Amino acid sequence: MSSMKPKSTIVIFGATGDLAKRKLFPSIYKLYQKQKISEEFAVVGVARRPHTHESFRNYVKETIEEATKQELIDETFISHFYYHPFDVTNTDSYQQLKSLLEQLEEQYNIPGNRIFYLAMAPEFFGTISANLKAEGLTATNGWTRLVIEKPFGHNLQTAQKLNEEIRQAFSEKQIFRIDHYLGKEMVQNIEVIRFANAIFEPLWNNRFIANIQITSSETLGVEDRGRYYDHSGALRDMVQNHMLQMVALLAMEPPIKLTTDDIRSEKVKVLRALRPISHDEVDQYFVRGQYGRGFIRGKEVVGYREENNVDPNSNTETFVAGKLMIDNFRWAGVPFYIRTGKRMTEKSTKIVVQFKDVPMNLYYPTGETIHPNLLVIHIQPDEGITLHLNAKKSGESMKTTPIKLDYCNNCIDGINTPEAYEKLLYDCMRGDATNFTHWDEVASSWSFVDPISEVWENTKAVDFPNYEAGSMGPKAADQLLEKDGFHWWPISSTM
Ligand SMILES: NC(=O)C1=CN([C@@H]2O[C@H](COP(=O)(O)OP(=O)(O)OC[C@H]3O[C@@H](n4cnc5c(N)ncnc54)[C@H](OP(=O)(O)O)[C@@H]3O)[C@@H](O)[C@H]2O)C=CC1
Numbered sequence: 477m478s479s480m481k482p483k484s485t486i487v488i489f490g491a492t493g494d495l496a497k498r499k500l501f502p503s504i505y506k507l508y509q510k511q512k513i514s515e516e517f518a519v520v521g522v523a524r525r526p527h528t529h530e531s532f533r534n535y536v537k538e539t540i541e542e543a544t545k546q547e548l549i550d551e552t553f554i555s556h557f558y559y560h561p562f563d564v565t566n567t568d569s570y571q572q573l574k575s576l577l578e579q580l581e582e583q584y585n586i587p588g589n590r591i592f593y594l595a596m597a598p599e600f601f602g603t604i605s606a607n608l609k610a611e612g613l614t615a616t617n618g619w620t621r622l623v624i625e626k627p628f629g630h631n632l633q634t635a636q637k638l639n640e641e642i643r644q645a646f647s648e649k650q651i652f653r654i655d656h657y658l659g660k661e662m663v664q665n666i667e668v669i670r671f672a673n674a675i676f677e678p679l680w681n682n683r684f685i686a687n688i689q690i691t692s693s694e695t696l697g698v699e700d701r702g703r704y705y706d707h708s709g710a711l712r713d714m715v716q717n718h719m720l721q722m723v724a725l726l727a728m729e730p731p732i733k734l735t736t737d738d739i740r741s742e743k744v745k746v747l748r749a750l751r752p753i754s755h756d757e758v759d760q761y762f763v764r765g766q767y768g769r770g771f772i773r774g775k776e777v778v779g780y781r782e783e784n785n786v787d788p789n790s791n792t793e794t795f796v797a798g799k800l801m802i803d804n805f806r807w808a809g810v811p812f813y814i815r816t817g818k819r820m821t822e823k824s825t826k827i828v829v830q831f832k833d834v835p836m837n838l839y840y841p842t843g844e845t846i847h848p849n850l851l852v853i854h855i856q857p858d859e860g861i862t863l864h865l866n867a868k869k870s871g872e873s874m875k876t877t878p879i880k881l882d883y884c885n886n887c888i889d890g891i892n893t894p895e896a897y898e899k900l901l902y903d904c905m906r907g908d909a910t911n912f913t914h915w916d917e918v919a920s921s922w923s924f925v926d927p928i929s930e931v932w933e934n935t936k937a938v939d940f941p942n943y944e945a946g947s948m949g950p951k952a953a954d955q956l957l958e959k960d961g962f963h964w965w966p967i968s969s970t971m
């Protein structure tokens with residue numbers, strides 16, 4: 477990795493789409509504003525919609541203004557954007573794209589460094605990769621990298637096929653598989669909290685931790701993504717990738733060094749150690765839900781089956797809760813509970829590490845319990861850490877009261893946490909793949925998730941819809957913990 481400002485052309489396939497508009501253009505702008513990338517760069521948008529370079533620049537400008545809520549006055553920045561309209565299945569057009577890139581590389585003195593960002597439906601990933609190689613766009617004097625959006629396959633088999641296709645054109649080192657949760661500030665902080673604090677790591681195991689809970693709840697429904705989501709569901713959309721990545725970061729052994737390979741190999745070991753769930757065991761370990769009508773912040777919303785582009789009899793889950801066991805020395809016997817869903821009470825991603833109770837309760841010999849110690853990692857929207865301890869209740873003789881030590885990451889003046897895509901794009905430009913998923917992680921995650929989706933696809937959920945929009949999911953998700961003697965800790969910002 478070079479310490480110089482990265483310099484490359486970025487080709488965005490799917491440049492007129494939602495992801496480019498909401499995440500990619502604003503991220504490139506932020507990197508430019510912060511002077512993190514070289515002033516000599518070029519972005520080429522590819523999609524079918526007709527645009528000239530000029531009309532595309534206007535479009536990009538509008539999208540950035542909409543995202544940043546600021547007027548974009550820097551005309552120089554926008555002049556680095558170009559547009560090349562074509563259907564990516566049409567092989568003839570790649571030669572023209574190649575000529576444009578060569579011309580821009582000369583104009584901006586870019587040494588053949590190219591990022592191909594596939595912000596398109598996955599069905600095109602293989603075709604684009606093959607065409608880029610066949611038409612000679614990957615052979616340059618510099619480096620070429622391929623950024624792949626999710627979903628990476630629909631199950632292990634399709635993911636393997638896709639991987640083989642893109643590996644025909646790009647080596648593993650050139651492939652940057654995006655999991656945007658890995659770009660979140662507090663997800664990246666998990667590793668630092670664990671490995672830079674002498675007080676946590678000695679306790680970070682089955683002798684002291686009772687359970688770990690990860691919740692990622694959303695208030696949004698499927699919005700305009702019904703067509704994709706109805707074939708995906710929450711298990712593939714959130715669990716196979718984001719939730720399992722957080723589990724891996726929480727459970728991995730300290731890497732030998734903070735290199736991409738060392739960290740990834742520790743994460744893979746966790747994913748391989750996940751106790752496989754057989755078809756017969758799915759109901760014991762996993763709960764699915766689908767939202768019905770309800771209220772989100774006082775506003776009535778429709779049920780999932782009434783959403784656009786969703787089958788009115790859909791069997792797709794919009795909520796998942798699960799109990800994961802990691803069969804290794806460190807974690808044997810410690811449940812990791814995960815839950816994620818749409819149209820829930822609050823938008824919140826939180827990790828709660830619940831420590832085991834003190835060995836003997838000196839303060840309430842009559843049976844009242846002491847509040848367990850909790851370490852809460854607030855991923856979003858609030859970013860921070862809270863440690864729940866017990867202290868003496870003022871004025872009362874030897875009674876305890878729960879107290880909290882709080883650190884708020886995004887309350888500090890001047891800290892403007894970069895958006896996940898901004899960080900990941902920057903990492904990719906620098907060639908740092910640490911916060912992208914290696915194929916081995918993807919494969920292990922699919923192996924774990926596949927039996928669950930197979931059972932759910934083949935058995936109709938008779939009780940769907942089984943949770944009201946605006947609630948915390950179906951009752952069965954609470955029972956999953958209750959049968960182990962635990963309960964979900966609240967996700968409110970006061971936790
Ligand atoms: N949107 C989001 O928040 C997220 C998206 N993703 C992933 O990112 C990818 C893109 O998603 P999103 O932006 O929402 O999708 P959209 O449907 O909004 O955009 C798709 C883009 O592909 C272009 N396109 C479609 N077919 C062709 C073709 N044959 N040739 C050339 N261009 C084509 C479209 O442009 P045109 O019609 O002009 O050809 C458009 O620019 C998907 O893999 C998605 O799963 C992942 C996480 C979040």
Ligand SMILES: O=C1O[C@H](COP(=O)(O)O)[C@@H](O)[C@H](O)[C@H]1O
Pocket residue numbers: 694713714825
């Ligand atoms: O990848 C996805 O993530 C979003 C949730 O991301 P967040 O950063 O807002 O927590 C989810 O809405 C979407 O369905 C899924 O594809």
